[in-house]
Structures are given as C-alpha cells and as structure tokens.
Amino acid sequence: MSSTNPNRPRFSPARSVPLGTSGELLFLSGSLCVDEDARDNIELQTHRIFARMAGVLAKHGATLSDIVKTTSYLTDLADYDGFNRARVETFKDCKEPPASTAIGAGSLLGVGTRVEIEAVAFVPSR
Numbered sequence: 513m514s515s516t517n518p519n520r521p522r523f524s525p526a527r528s529v530p531l532g533t534s535g536e537l538l539f540l541s542g543s544l545c546v547d548e549d550a551r552d553n554i555e556l557q558t559h560r561i562f563a564r565m566a567g568v569l570a571k572h573g574a575t576l577s578d579i580v581k582t583t584s585y586l587t588d589l590a591d592y593d594g595f596n597r598a599r600v601e602t603f604k605d606c607k608e609p610p611a612s613t614a615i616g617a618g619s620l621l622g623v624g625t626r627v628e629i630e631a632v633a634f635v636p637s638r
Contacts, residue, residue: 525568528635535636538572540565542585542630544622551624554591558598561629569633576602578633579610585617585628595627 529537543564545557566576586595592614603609610631620628 526572528572533637535634536572538569538574538578538633538635540568540631540633542628544620544625544628546622546625552626554586554594554626555598557626558595558629559602561627562598562602565629565631572633572635573638574633574635577606578635579603579631580634581611581632582613583630584612584614585620586614587617587620587626589614589616591626 523541525541525543527539527541529539531537543561545560545564547557547560550556550560562576565579569575569578582599584595584599586592595614599612600609617628620626
C-alpha cells in the first residue's frame, strides 16, 4: 500500500522483524476507515479496520489472535464505549486479548474518520 503520489511519504502496511527460530514481530501501520457508509460510525469503522488488519496479517501467515498490542487514536474519547464494544467483539475468541492503549487525537485524516488503529503482532514459527 505504498503511496504513488510523489508529494506523500511511502509506507508499508506491515513491517516484519525476524526473531530467529521463534518467529517474527510484525508492526502494522495505522489504519483508517474512510468508507462513506461508515462516516462518523465508530463501531463500524473499528470493525472494518480490524477486518483490513486481518487481511494484512493473513499475508504474513498470522491472524488477529497473533496481535499482542494495539494503539488506537480516537478523534473524541466520548466514542470510547462504541470503539471498545467493537474491539472486545473482535478479540472475544482470543485466548488472551492484546494489550491496548487508546488516545484522544483530536483530528485524523478524512472527513468523518473517528479512529485510527496500529498494532504489533508476534507471529510464531509454524
């Protein structure tokens, strides 16, 4: 997902750091949901972001269960309850949910964007 616009920085959706024979750490870039039908809907945006993260993880042989840490930026901390409902639902089947931090960011890219989420996953050698 690198930007092709020469005025914007390039980035990777995920960056892998090998840990020898035990596996790898996978750092997922912050992800937004700017879908028009999800505008200003914190729960829908959160669900879609985690679904997109699942796709990135799958390319590395991982799942949402491999996430060990999330950092979330909310435009308004009053949205936390809706965000948290979606987050809890996403990780309800995980043996141990990831550590999580939520930060009030004030503003994010995209009109109606309520949340951006980044994550770190541990992908064990299989």
